Amino acid sequence: MKRVRGLLVGLLLTPALAQPGYDWIVVLGAAQYGGKPSPALERRLETALALYRQGLAPRVAVAGGKGPGDRFSEGEVGCRYLETRGVPKEALLCEGESQNTYENLLFLKPHLGGKVLLVTDAPHLPRALFLARLLGLKAEGHPVKGPYPLGYWLKETLYRLWLYLGLKPLPGGHGLRSPPPDASGNPGTPAKGP
Numbered sequence: 283m284k285r286v287r288g289l290l291v292g293l294l295l296t297p298a299l300a301q302p303g304y305d306w307i308v309v310l311g312a313a314q315y316g317g318k319p320s321p322a323l324e325r326r327l328e329t330a331l332a333l334y335r336q337g338l339a340p341r342v343a344v345a346g347g348k349g350p351g352d353r354f355s356e357g358e359v360g361c362r363y364l365e366t367r368g369v370p371k372e373a374l375l376c377e378g379e380s381q382n383t384y385e386n387l388l389f390l391k392p393h394l395g396g397k398v399l400l401v402t403d404a405p406h407l408p409r410a411l412f413l414a415r416l417l418g419l420k421a422e423g424h425p426v427k428g429p430y431p432l433g434y435w436l437k438e439t440l441y442r443l444w445l446y447l448g449l450k451p452l453p454g455g456h457g458l459r460s461p462p463p464d465a466s467g468n469p470g471t472p473a474k475g476p
Contacts, residue, residue, distance in 0.1 A: 304339035304422075305396030306375075310386050310410055311346020312403075314359040322403065322428075323356060327363050329426045330401045334369060339399060343375040345386035355379070387414050394419065405430050405438040412445060 309330045312323035319327055327344070334342055342364060346356025355378030365371055375393055380386045383406070397420045400410050404425035414421035 303397065304399040305341065306394050306398040307333050307339045307342045308387075308390060308394070308398050308400050308421075309342065309344045309360055310383060310400060310402040310406070311344075311356040311360075311380060313349065314346075314352070314354060314356050317354045317359055317362075319356075319359055319363055323360060324363070325426050325428060326401050326403070327360055329424065331364060331367055331369065333399065333401065333424060334364075334373075341373045341375065342369055343377065343390050343394065343398075345377040345380050345390055347379050347381050347385075383410055384413050387417050387419065391417055391419060396420065397422070399424055402426060403428060403430060403434070405435045409438055409442045409445065412442060416445075 307330045309323075309326050312326060313320035314323060323346075330342055330344075333339070344357045344360030344364065346360065348355045355376075357376040357378040357380075361374045361376035364374060375390070377386065377389050377393075380389045387410070398414070400407065400414060400421055400423040402410050402423070402425070404427065407423045407425045411421055411423050
């Protein structure tokens with residue numbers, strides 16, 4: 283079953299696999315715990331770091347806000363992680379207000395020029411690309427490999443179907459907000475922390 287899924291992902295995402303010449307690598311948000319990336323966020327960050335080191339783009343944007351009770355946002359934790367691994371602070375853009383994929387992209391959009399490469403989990407990538415293109419971003423994607431459960435694939439397929447049908451975002455944290463008032467300015471830099 284894993285082989286079939288891997289083959290399907292390869293066939294479906296081959297046109298979207300990374301090619302040189304991007305202006306930005308964009309890491310979409312995933313959880314952080316006490317200032318440290320979750321395993322999902324760390325996989326995304328490591329993938330983005332490898333792509334950055336290959337010279338696919340000169341800059342990396344990391345998106346994601348704070349969960350209830352969190353001291354740090356996913357964006358600032360991700361930027362700090364990349365900075366400690368050699369990505370210069372000037373090459374990083376940290377977005378720390380968004381609460382879902384649509385907002386990740388919407389809040390970063392004013393800062394992203396040119397061609398962007400989205401980095402996220404393989405099941406999540408088709409929906410992220412759909413939303414990026416809906417927002418007018420010139421986006422391609424790079425899937426992060428992993429042993430994703432069938433339920434994750436099904437959930438993402440249902441989200442995409444929902445969006446393709448032109449229905450409103452799902453309730454429960456998937457609503458759409460406007461960008462923060464300072465979205466035209468710099469979304470932030472890596473935070474000092476643990």
